[in-house]
Amino acid sequence: MAHTAEAGIDLAVVRELMSHFKPQDHQEAQELILSALQEINEHFGYVSLEAAEIVAEHLDTTVNRIYGLLTFYADFRTEPRGRHFMLLCHGMSCYVMGSQQLVQDLKDRYGVGDGDTTPDGELTVQVVNGCLGVCDRAPIVKLDDSFYGDLTPDTLNDVIQRAIAARRATEDTDVNPINDRRSNPA
Amino acid sequence: MSTQSTTAAQTRLSSRAEFEAYRERAEQRWASLWNGNQTVVSVGIGSCSVAKGALDVLAACETALQGQAGIVRQVSCDGACWMEPWIEVKRPDQPPVIYGNLSPDEIPDVLAGRLEERAIGVRAEKPLGAILPLVSHPFFKHQQRIVLANVGVIDPDSIEDAIARGAYSAYLKVLFDLSGEEAIAELTASNLRGRGGAGFPAGIKWESGRKAKARPKFVVCNSHEGEPNVYKDRRIHEGDPHRILEGILIACIACGAERGYNYIGGEYPLAIKRFRRAVQDAERLGLIGKDVLGSGKNVAFRVRTGGGAYICGEGSALMYSIMGVRGQPRTKPPRSVEEGIWKRPTVANNTETLANVPDIILKGGEWYAGIGTEKSKGTKLMTIQGPLKTMGLVEVPMGITLRTLIDEVWGGMRDGHQFKGIQTGGVSAGPLKEEHLDLPVDFDSLTEVGGMLGSGGFAVFDQHVCAVDYARYLTAFNRYESCSKCVPCRLGNPALVEILDRIRLGRGSESDLPLMDRTSKHIVELSLCGLGQVAPAPLLGMMKMYPEEFRAHIVDGVCPSGVCPISSDEVVLAAGD
Numbered sequence: 046m047a048h049t050a051e052a053g054i055d056l057a058v059v060r061e062l063m064s065h066f067k068p069q070d071h072q073e074a075q076e077l078i079l080s081a082l083q084e085i086n087e088h089f090g091y092v093s094l095e096a097a098e099i100v101a102e103h104l105d106t107t108v109n110r111i112y113g114l115l116t117f118y119a120d121f122r123t124e125p126r127g128r129h130f131m132l133l134c135h136g137m138s139c140y141v142m143g144s145q146q147l148v149q150d151l152k153d154r155y156g157v158g159d160g161d162t163t164p165d166g167e168l169t170v171q172v173v174n175g176c177l178g179v180c181d182r183a184p185i186v187k188l189d190d191s192f193y194g195d196l197t198p199d200t201l202n203d204v205i206q207r208a209i210a211a212r213r214a215t216e217d218t219d220v221n222p223i224n225d226r227r228s229n230p231a
Numbered sequence: 232m233s234t235q236s237t238t239a240a241q242t243r244l245s246s247r248a249e250f251e252a253y254r255e256r257a258e259q260r261w262a263s264l265w266n267g268n269q270t271v272v273s274v275g276i277g278s279c280s281v282a283k284g285a286l287d288v289l290a291a292c293e294t295a296l297q298g299q300a301g302i303v304r305q306v307s308c309d310g311a312c313w314m315e316p317w318i319e320v321k322r323p324d325q326p327p328v329i330y331g332n333l334s335p336d337e338i339p340d341v342l343a344g345r346l347e348e349r350a351i352g353v354r355a356e357k358p359l360g361a362i363l364p365l366v367s368h369p370f371f372k373h374q375q376r377i378v379l380a381n382v383g384v385i386d387p388d389s390i391e392d393a394i395a396r397g398a399y400s401a402y403l404k405v406l407f408d409l410s411g412e413e414a415i416a417e418l419t420a421s422n423l424r425g426r427g428g429a430g431f432p433a434g435i436k437w438e439s440g441r442k443a444k445a446r447p448k449f450v451v452c453n454s455h456e457g458e459p460n461v462y463k464d465r466r467i468h469e470g471d472p473h474r475i476l477e478g479i480l481i482a483c484i485a486c487g488a489e490r491g492y493n494y495i496g497g498e499y500p501l502a503i504k505r506f507r508r509a510v511q512d513a514e515r516l517g518l519i520g521k522d523v524l525g526s527g528k529n530v531a532f533r534v535r536t537g538g539g540a541y542i543c544g545e546g547s548a549l550m551y552s553i554m555g556v557r558g559q560p561r562t563k564p565p566r567s568v569e570e571g572i573w574k575r576p577t578v579a580n581n582t583e584t585l586a587n588v589p590d591i592i593l594k595g596g597e598w599y600a601g602i603g604t605e606k607s608k609g610t611k612l613m614t615i616q617g618p619l620k621t622m623g624l625v626e627v628p629m630g631i632t633l634r635t636l637i638d639e640v641w642g643g644m645r646d647g648h649q650f651k652g653i654q655t656g657g658v659s660a661g662p663l664k665e666e667h668l669d670l671p672v673d674f675d676s677l678t679e680v681g682g683m684l685g686s687g688g689f690a691v692f693d694q695h696v697c698a699v700d701y702a703r704y705l706t707a708f709n710r711y712e713s714c715s716k717c718v719p720c721r722l723g724n725p726a727l728v729e730i731l732d733r734i735r736l737g738r739g740s741e742s743d744l745p746l747m748d749r750t751s752k753h754i755v756e757l758s759l760c761g762l763g764q765v766a767p768a769p770l771l772g773m774m775k776m777y778p779e780e781f782r783a784h785i786v787d788g789v790c791p792s793g794v795c796p797i798s799s800d801e802v803v804l805a806a807g808d
Binding site: 072075076077078079080082083106110113114117118119120121135136137138140141142143145173174175176177178179180181182183185187192194 | 278279282283312313456457458459460461462465496497498499533535536537538539540541552553554555556557558573614615616617618622623654688690691692693695696700701704708711712714
C-alpha cells in the first residue's frame with residue numbers, strides 16, 4: 046500500500062480524486078457517493094472523517110449520511126489499515142476446506158478478528174464473507190497484493206511472518222506503530 | 232514478436248452501413264490473425280489465474296517469442312480453474328492447442344513443442360497426434376456454450392474482437408429490424424427465466440417494463456454476486472463484457488428505457504475495469520448515446536459499483552444502493568418495474584439473463600426453447616466449490632444431473648475425500664445427499680427435495696465437514712449480511728447462531744431442535760425481503776438431511792466429524808463476531 050497512516054490522509058489528494066466526479070444534477074451526485082468513497086478507500090485503505098467531509102461537500106450531502114454508508118457496506122474502513130492488509134476468504138469453498146481454523150488461529154496467535162489490526166500495527170485482517178474467486182486453492186488469503194492458497198494455520202503464519210520480515214528488511218529504521226488503537230468492529 | 236495492440240475504436244459510427252463496414256474489417260483482421268504464418272499465443276488472464284501467476288506466464292511467453300514471428304494475446308479465464316495458468320498455442324497450419332497448469336519456466340519448452348504431455352486438448356474435431364480434441368475432455372464434453380461462447384477466446388479489452396465474433400449484431404437487429412414488441416415476443420417464446428435465483432420469466436418482466444407509462448425508464452443489470460459460492464457473473468464480465476452490455480442495451484431499446492445501469496459488486500476490480508473499458512469503447516463507437524447509428528434512438532449508460540453488502544443483490548436494495556443510500560429492501564408492491572430507481576419504472580435482470588439475450592434475438596426464441604427441459608429452457612452457468620478434481624465454471628444445458636456434473640464435469644472427489652453432500656442454492660436452500668444426485672438440475676426439480684438451483688452455485692462437502700458446524704457457518708453468513716431492517720431477521724439469525732453454538736459446544740438440549748424450528752418459522756414468515764425469508768433454509772435443510780448428527784451432538788455429546796469444540800470450555804467464535 047502506497048499510503049500508510051503515518052502520513053494520514055492527504056486531503057489535497059482527496060480533492061484531486063473528487064475532481065473527477067462531475068455530477069450533472071443532484072440525482073447523479075447521490076449516485077456517485079459510493080463510487081467516490083470507494084476510490085478513497087481504495088487509495089488510502091480507509092475513509093477518515095476529514096475525507097468524508099470533502100466528499101459530502103463535493104456531492105452536496107451530509108457527513109452523517111456518508112458515515113451511514115461507511116458503516117453499512119463491508120468494504121469500507123473508517124480506521125487506518127496496518128502495514129500489511131490481509132483479506133481472508135471465508136467463502137463456502139474456503140469454509141469446507143478449513144478457513145474456520147485460519148480465523149481461529151489468527152485470533153489465538155495475533156488476537157485479531159474481522160476488521161482488527163494487531164496492536165503493533167503490522168497486520169489488519171478483513172474476513173471476506175463473499176468469495177475471492179480462487180476456489181480450487183482454498184482456503185486462500187490475499188495478503189497485500191498476493192494470493193496464497195492451500196493454507197493451514199501454520200503455513201498462513203509463515204506467509205504473514207515472511208511478509209513482515211521482507212518489508213522490515215527493506216526499511217532502514219523501524220517506524221512507530223501506526224495504530225495502537227484497536228479498531229472497534231462493534 | 233509483437234504484442235497485439237488493440238486498435239482503439241477511433242471514430243463514431245453514424246449509420247448501420249458504417250457499423251457493418253466496421254464489422255467486416257474486424258472480421259477480416261480476426262481471420263488474418265489465425266491464418267497468418269505466425270504463432271499466436273493466447274494467455275488466460277482472469278482474477279483467478281492472476282492469483283496463480285498467469286501474469287508471469289504472460290511475460291514468459293513474450294520473452295520466449297522475442298525475435299520470432301509470433302503474437303501474444305490476452306484472453307480471459309475460460310472457466311477451467313483447474314488448468315490455470317493456461318495458454319493456447321496456435322502454430323501455423325495447426326489448430327490451437329491448449330496447455331495447462333504451467334509455470335513460467337516451462338513456457339520455452341511448451342512453445343518449442345517439447346512438453347506435449349501438458350496439452351489439455353486441441354481446438355479441433357480430430358486429434359492432433361496424441362492430443363485429443365478439447366471437446367472430448369469431460370470438463371468440456373457436456374458443455375454447451377452460449378453465454379460463454381467468446382469467453383477465453385476474445386481479448387476482453389478489444390471491442391473489435393467482440394464485434395468480429397458477432398457482438399452487437401442482435402443490438403442492430405433490435406435498433407432497425409424489430410419493434411420492441413417483436414423483440415420481447417422472441418424473449419417470451421424462448422421462455423428465458425431469470426438466472427439470479429427466482430426464475431421469473433424475463434419476457435413478462437420486459438413486457439411490464441415496456442407498458443409502464445412514467446418517464447424516464449431504466450434497465451438495471453444485477454451483477455452483484457454476493458453469495459459465498461458463486462463466481463459466474465464475474466467471469467462473464469472478465470471474459471466477454473460486450474455481451475452483457477449488448478444485452479442491457481437491447482433491453483433498453485425493447486422496453487423503451489432511457490438509461491441502462493450495471494451494478495457490479497465492488498469485490499471484482501478486474502470485472503469492473505474490463506466492463507468500464509467496454510462501455511467506453513462502445514460509447515466511442517457510437518453504440519451508446521444520442522441517435523445510435525442514425526436509428527433515432529437514444530440510450531445512456533452508467534456503471535455503479537457495490538460495497539460488499541450481500542443484501543444489495545436483492546432488487547430494491549440494489550436500487551437504493553445505486554441511489555447512494557444504505558441497501559435495505561422495501562415492501563412490495565409497488566414492484567420495481569412500477570417504481571424503481573428514482574421512483575421510475577425499472578426493469579432489473581441478472582447478468583446471466585441479459586447475457587443470453589443477444590443470441591435469443593439473433594437465433595430466435597424457438598431455437599432457445601429447444602435447449603433444456605420442459606419448464607427450464609436454455610443453458611445455465613454453474614460453479615462448484617469443494618474437494619473436486621477439475622473445478623470451475625461451466626455452461627451446461629438445463630436438465631443435466633448432479634451426478635454427471637460431479638463425477639464427470641468436475642472430475643469427481645479428490646483422493647482422501649468422500650462425498651457427504653452438496654449444498655445448493657448458495658445460502659438460500661438446503662443440502663442434497665447421494666440419493667438425490669440423479670435429479671435433473673433445473674429450476675423446479677431440486678426444490679421438491681429441499682434444494683434449489685438458485686444462481687447455480689454448488690458446494691460439495693466431505694466427511695471432514697460437520698452438518699451442525701456447516702449449518703452454523705451458513706446461518707452466521709446470513710446473520711452477518713442481514714441488513715437489520717426487520718426484527719425477525721436481525722434478531723432471529725443471531726438467536727439461531729447462539730443455539731447452534733450451544734450445540735457445537737456440547738451444551739445443547741433436545742428442546743433446542745424444536746426451538747430452532749420455531750425461530751426459523753418466525754424469520755421465514757415475518758421477514759420482508761426474499762433473502763430474509765430464506766435465511767434459515769440452510770439450517771432447516773441440514774436438520775432434515777442430517778438429523779442424526781444433531782442428535783449425536785445433543786444426546787451423545789460427540790461431534791461425528793470431530794470438528795465441533797464439544798466439551799471445550801472455550802467459546803469459539805467465527806468470522807463476523
